[in-house]
Amino acid sequence: MINIKPAEARTAPGTGTASSASIVSFISKGLREMRTSADADIELLRNRANSIFKLADQGVEHFINSASFTVPTVTASAVTTPAEIEFVKKLRPKISEFRRAYSSPDFKWGTKGKLRIDLSAFRNAIAPDFEEESESERWRTWRRRLRFTEGGEKEEGHSGESSWEPIKALQTRCKEIEAELKTTSSSPAEILEGIKNSEFVEKVKSSLKSICKEPEETKEVPPLDVPELLAYLVRQSSPFLDQLGITRGISDKIVENLFSKRKNQMLQSLPEGESLIVASDSISDELDLRIATVLQSTGHSYEGGFWTDSTKRNHSDGKRHVSIITTASLPWMTGTAVNPLFRAAYLANTAKQNVTLLVPWLCKSDQELVYPNNLTFSSAEEQENYMRNWLEERIGFKTDFKISFYPAKFSKSRRSIIPAGDTTQFIPSKDADIAILEEPEHLNWYHHGKRWTDKFNHVVGIVHTNYLEYIKREKNGALQAFFVKHINNWVTRVYCHKVLRLSAATQDLPKSTICNVHGVNPKFLKIGDKIAADRERGEQVFSKGAYFLGKMVWAKGYRELIDLLSKHKKDLDGFNLDAFGNGEDAHEVQSAAKRLNLNVNFMKGRDHADDSLHGYKVFINPSVSDVLCTATAEALAMGKFVVCADHPSNEFFRTFPNCLTYKSPEEFVVKIKEAMSSEPQPLTPEQRYKLSWEAATQRFLEFSDLDKILNNEMLLDRRNQKGIVKSTSMPNLGEMVDGSLAFAHYCLTGNEFLRLCTGAIPGTRDYNKEHSNDLHLLPPEVENPVYTW
Structure with a gap:
């Protein structure tokens, strides 16, 4: 045991010395490889820098040789060199010196590892007295060195401005031409004709024509006089006058009498063949055109009014959206339940637009009163399936449109369905493009919500029922019919852009046209x-x-x-x-x-x-x-x-x-x-x-103007073809009247006492809790909270 310990002690130090030597050798080898690689990289960088500087020298030499153009003068044979070339010639030796200095093997780095480049040579070449000059003097010196002068650089103390050499050459050339005219044997006419037909003159003429446009001829438009203003006032006030009992025919005759005299006077005062008014089929169109012409001549631009909703709606999917809102639904076999269902199917079958059919949802108690054979539905999905199956059995193709429901109640006294709440909120804003109101007067008798024409781009009403004929059969029918007639005029005017009457049996409503847009079940x-x-x-x-x-x-x-x-x-x-x-x-x-x-x-x-x-x-x-x-x-x-x-x-x-x-x-x-x-x-x-329904759909698209709207086609009339168009930015008193009537209707239908006095079903201003449960809507107290102290 005693002899082994010294042996172990001797072996351990020997092994450590060999390991240290191998590590030092490995590090030394790595450093040598790194030095060799770095030297190779530096040499490569130096070669590339030399090539770049060589190319720069060649570029400068080429620039000097190619830019050493001469501007010949007629009177002298001397050649002048622009100041820019002299400047580049002075700068060239400095660039070569810079290349030689910083590409030599003796290149030195500055302190703290930063590259120091002395640019004083460039500064002295550009501005030798840079430090001695003030800021303003410095700029004046720079401008003097870059200015084109007759003798190169402009001398200090020269107060006059020398002409630019090309201009001076042009002036000299003109003098030569004048001298040639005196000495040549050709006639002046021949010389001028040659100059006129030269390529240089043609180019100058074309350039001047492209730059200088002739001012458009402006015609003075006669100002409006009192009869024209009165005629336009009566024309725009026709909706209000109609509510007072003055029919549209009477107001049109007043407008014609006031405007015709002024029209004849203007036609007689104008030269033969000129007219400010384009022939039209109606005096109203001519008056609108006359007003638009005066407004355009003054540069007036109407930005919109208090009642105007100028919101623009984009259709990201590239297809228009048509929403059909009706007052009845299957299985109630009535015209307003069946015909809108067919209309939705055939409009959607064209694949040009997306279609949504919005029908009333009745609670279980009302379904038992309305639907035949004690047929009821526990959910909207169940009723939707019934409607689709009934329709597809008759039309023979798969329907591709959306069916939605809005809350409603059944009125026993009126034997009709009345909407509950704001019907417009059940059409999403992204789909609020075109609305078709089946029975617009019925839908809007008690409508308390957003105006249809504000939410939708185009609103078409289709009149199905002759309500006046039904009301006249009731007690005090004549008096009731009188009020209902004016209410129907009121609501259809303010909530529709276009009204279609299936026949002349209905009352004459504003903005209406007679056309049968219904077809027969296939x-x-x-x-x-x-x-x-x-x-x-x-x-x-x-x-x-x-x-x-x-x-x-x-x-x-x-x-x-x-x-x-x-x-x-x-x-x-x-x-x-x-x-x-x-x-x-x-x-x-x-x-x-x-x-x-x-x-x-x-x-x-x-x-x-x-x-x-x-x-x-x-x-x-x-x-x-x-x-x-x-x-x-x-x-x-x-x-x-x-x-x-x-x-x-x-x-x-x-x-x-x-x-x-x-x-x-x-x-x-x-x-x-x-x-x-x-x-x-x-x-x-x-x-x-x-x-057939195919023909009925075509008639509907034509008479409702939807064929133009869906296809984005704008038909030009004779006034457009002659370059005079009616101003769309013109303030319209009729729209202001419609907006005020819509606001008044909103205020009246918001009062529960007034609603009950006019025969509304109690509690139909907003939907109730049963509607919210059936249609999965927000609770009534959340949708329409009551604020109290």
Whole structure:
């Protein structure tokens, strides 16, 4: 043990010495490799720097050689060198000296590892007396060295400004030309013609034309006089005057009388062939154009008014959005439930725009009162599935539009559905582009919310119902109809840009046009095709006589039907009529027919496309309260005879040979006998298309101006073609009146007492808690909080 310890002690130090030597050797080798690599990198950098400096020398030499241009003068043969070239020549030796100094092997770094470069040589070459001069003197010296002068640099103390050498050369050249004119044998005309046709002169002329534009000729516009101002005031006040009982026709005559005299005076005072007013189809358009011309001549720009909403909406997906808002929904088989559903399907089928159908949602208690056969829905999704299945069974293609719901309540007294709350809030702002209001007057009687024309870019109203005719049948009907007429004018004016009336049976509303934009369920056209095919094969298709189908209420034509049959009971001996329908007045209607001993068989209501109705040959519709009877169009589509009153509501059907109209009770009997004793004619392809929803959709797009809006097409009229357009920035008194009427309507409908006095359902200004639960909305107290102290 004692001998081993010294041996171990001797072995340990020897092993440590060998390890240290190997580490030192490794580090030394690494340092040598690093030094070699660094030397190679520095040499590479030095070579690159030398090449760069060499290229710089060559560039400077090339610049001096190429820039040593001469500006010849006519009177002297001396050549002058610009001051810039002299400056570069002075600077060139300094650049070469800099290259040699900092590319030599003796290059030294400054203290603290910083590169010190002496630029005093450059400073002395540019400004030798830099330090002795003040700031202002320094700038004057710099400008003197860079100025073009006749002899190179301008001498100090020279007070005059020398001309720029090219200008001086041009002046000398002009003098030479003048001398040539005196000595040449050519005539002055030939010399001038040569100068005129020279390339230099042509270039100068083209340059001057591009720079100097001739001022546009301005025509003085005569100022407005008092008759024109009064005419324009009456023209813009027509909405307000209409509310006071002064019709649009009277105001138009006043405008025509005031403006025509001034127009004739201006035409007589103008030279022949000139006119400030473009011929137009109406005095109103000419007056608007006249006002716009005066405003444009003064440079006036209208920035908008108090009621104007100038919000611009962009459509990021590149497609327009159409929202259809209606007052009823399936399974209630009424026109405002069925027709908007078809309209949404066919508008969406074009794939040019996104479509949303907004229908009312009724709570369970109201559903039991409205929907037939005790059919109710526990959720909006369940009712939406029912609506889609019913629609797709009839149109034959998959629907691609969105169905949404807004809260509503059913009014027993009015037998209609009234919206609850602000209906506009159920259309998202991103989709608020184009709105189609089915029954705009009905939707807005008690509307308390955002103005439709403020939220949407374009609002179209479609009038379905002749409310005045229904109201006149009630107690104090004449007085009620008077107020309802003006309220309908009020709400349609302020909430719509365009109004479409299905027929002239409705009241004349502002901004309205008459056009039937409804089609026939494709199922009825297929039934008509089948009946026509069976007739061609010689089969008997009509085995039954006459029938009437409609909701069993007096206003739907039952009163007129019973009166006609009772008055001509003897003339129609042996004539039997089957009536199909359900309704609130069913017991009274049946009792009246039984009391008069009429040959009328009353049956429960059913779908018009039911197989049991295919065998009837004659459809009788004596109603004069309809706007456009859907059942009449369906009967014509099935190839039946239709006997109806000569009434504006039937104007669309008169072109069909199977439509027999009567003007008197006696003529009613004649038409009945004619239909019962003859066979109806088959529909032609043109007549069939006229009844279809494809044709109805095209008519709707045309008369509502949506074809221009959806396609972003602006049609030019004669005024646009002649360069005079109506000013869109012109203040419009009519819009101001509409805005004030909308604000007044908002204030009145916000008062619960006034709402109840005008017949509103209690609690319909805002939706209730049951609506919020069914539609998953915010609680009423959160959506419309009540603030108290």
